[in-house]
Amino acid sequence: MTDRSRLPAAPTRGVALPNPLGRRAVVIGAGSFGTAVAVLLARGGFRTTLQTRTAEQAEQLREAGENARYLAGVPLPQNLRIDTIDAGPGRAEFVFLGVPSAHLGDAVDRLEAGGLGPRAKVVSLSKGLVPPHGVSPTALLSDRFGASRVACIGGPAHAREMVNHGAGLVASSTDEELAATIAAVFLRAGVVCEHTDDPTGVELAGAAKNAAALAAGATEGQGLNAAGAAAGHIFTEVWRLAERQGAHPSSFIGLAGTGDLVATALAPQSRNRRAGELLAAGVPGAEIPGRVGQAIEAFESVPLLSEALRRNGIDAPVTTGLVQLIHGTVPLEEWVALVRTTVPPPARWGGGERAGRLRRWWSGLLRALGLRRDPAPALPAPARVAPALPVGAGGDAAERDARPRGEPTSTDAPGSTSGGGPGADGPTVTAAASDVDDAPSSGTASAAPDHRPPGDGA
Numbered sequence: 001m002t003d004r005s006r007l008p009a010a011p012t013r014g015v016a017l018p019n020p021l022g023r024r025a026v027v028i029g030a031g032s033f034g035t036a037v038a039v040l041l042a043r044g045g046f047r048t049t050l051q052t053r054t055a056e057q058a059e060q061l062r063e064a065g066e067n068a069r070y071l072a073g074v075p076l077p078q079n080l081r082i083d084t085i086d087a088g089p090g091r092a093e094f095v096f097l098g099v100p101s102a103h104l105g106d107a108v109d110r111l112e113a114g115g116l117g118p119r120a121k122v123v124s125l126s127k128g129l130v131p132p133h134g135v136s137p138t139a140l141l142s143d144r145f146g147a148s149r150v151a152c153i154g155g156p157a158h159a160r161e162m163v164n165h166g167a168g169l170v171a172s173s174t175d176e177e178l179a180a181t182i183a184a185v186f187l188r189a190g191v192v193c194e195h196t197d198d199p200t201g202v203e204l205a206g207a208a209k210n211a212a213a214l215a216a217g218a219t220e221g222q223g224l225n226a227a228g229a230a231a232g233h234i235f236t237e238v239w240r241l242a243e244r245q246g247a248h249p250s251s252f253i254g255l256a257g258t259g260d261l262v263a264t265a266l267a268p269q270s271r272n273r274r275a276g277e278l279l280a281a282g283v284p285g286a287e288i289p290g291r292v293g294q295a296i297e298a299f300e301s302v303p304l305l306s307e308a309l310r311r312n313g314i315d316a317p318v319t320t321g322l323v324q325l326i327h328g329t330v331p332l333e334e335w336v337a338l339v340r341t342t343v344p345p346p347a348r349w350g351g352g353e354r355a356g357r358l359r360r361w362w363s364g365l366l367r368a369l370g371l372r373r374d375p376a377p378a379l380p381a382p383a384r385v386a387p388a389l390p391v392g393a394g395g396d397a398a399e400r401d402a403r404p405r406g407e408p409t410s411t412d413a414p415g416s417t418s419g420g421g422p423g424a425d426g427p428t429v430t431a432a433a434s435d436v437d438d439a440p441s442s443g444t445a446s447a448a449p450d451h452r453p454p455g456d457g458a
Helices: 032-044 055-064 101-113 137-145 159-165 176-188 199-222 224-244 249-253 255-266 271-280 285-292 297-311 317-327 332-341 357-368 397-401
Strands: 024-028 047-052 071-075 081-084 094-097 121-124 150-154 168-172 192-196
Touching: 024 032, 032 047, 032 071, 032 094, 032 159, 032 176, 047 055, 055 081, 071 159, 094 101, 101 121, 101 137, 101 297, 121 137, 137 150, 137 199, 150 176, 150 199, 150 255, 168 176, 168 199, 168 255, 176 192, 199 224, 199 249, 199 255, 199 271, 199 297, 199 317, 199 332, 224 249, 224 255, 224 297, 224 317, 224 332, 249 255, 255 271, 271 285, 271 297, 285 297, 297 317, 317 332
Parallel strands: 024 047, 024 094, 047 081, 094 121, 121 150, 168 192
Antiparallel strands: 150 168
16 A cells, blocks of 8 residues: 555535534554544644653654654644643644553543643543443543533544554534534545434443454364454444443444444454464563564453453353463463353343334334324134144043144143244244344234334344
């Protein structure tokens, strides 16, 4: 791929977004991703300052015109200012926190001490959880600043590729204008960015993908099936936690979840995947960050995920086993055996679970328009005809004929079926009616057309 100094603006397809031009922004943290975000914000029209940890690092970036340590070969825009975090947020309208989630609390304390404006928005760039209780970054920020001032960024976004060729970002906030403004500046810089109202889902999806990429990297040498199972188990376990906290399934299915997981699992330069490979090679977990040269967020977030899952009463054997692998208390062979033999909980069949908000809304709308009728009452079960018996086995023919229709014979065990039911040559296959909340019960038919909400599969 050939580097490009500037990407064309991404098409918005008629979506009305706020104008980002001239807004002031500060990016705290000059690692690879923080630097890439600062470059794109400057391209997109924000008056941007990238703040480094030390004055020496700031001077190196000014003199070289690039971040030679973390993002070599990517020129810094001339309109991008370089300063240190000691300068504080100043009059910034947006503060992007490009620091590891483990240090987010310290960064927030510094922001408040530095005079953060009462209306300034704070955006988390980390894909981990905050110790000691494993809360999501936006949960911590919302407690300090209010949810309407807080957002996060997710999605597949390898730093070098993002600035040269684009990415698939997600800007999420409970405040629509804030999410839309962030999306607008990235789109203007040439990077696709959707905006959503599910920061919890986006952040937990990011934490899940880091854990899943670490697990896949540790397991890949034992087989691709094992690697895929490890990632799938962890994603499923973390989704149950996200669901408890009100997250949307689309955050895990879309760019912030599976999109980011695929990008991380496939990337040879991925820190989390590389860390998993080193674990499989027998390198102690404590030595791996030094070998990789950057913090491994999964090493910090996986134990926090495991604890959060435990506190919420969610069975998570694979995530728990991954913690033990990181700490060196379980050998690789035992970890792989755990992955290969773990059976997920069965699906929740039928209508016992409350339908999602979209499905309930869609069904109510169809009823209001007269396009869907309530299900008809279930019909009685059809009478069961007793099988013919040879003479002398269960009475003669006249005695059998005298029984009421449908009464079981002496050969019918309680709960058994005659003919093709369970217990015969094979199971009976029935149509599932769990896709809609008002589907007819088994054995009944509805004359109403099957109008499903957008995105529902058959």
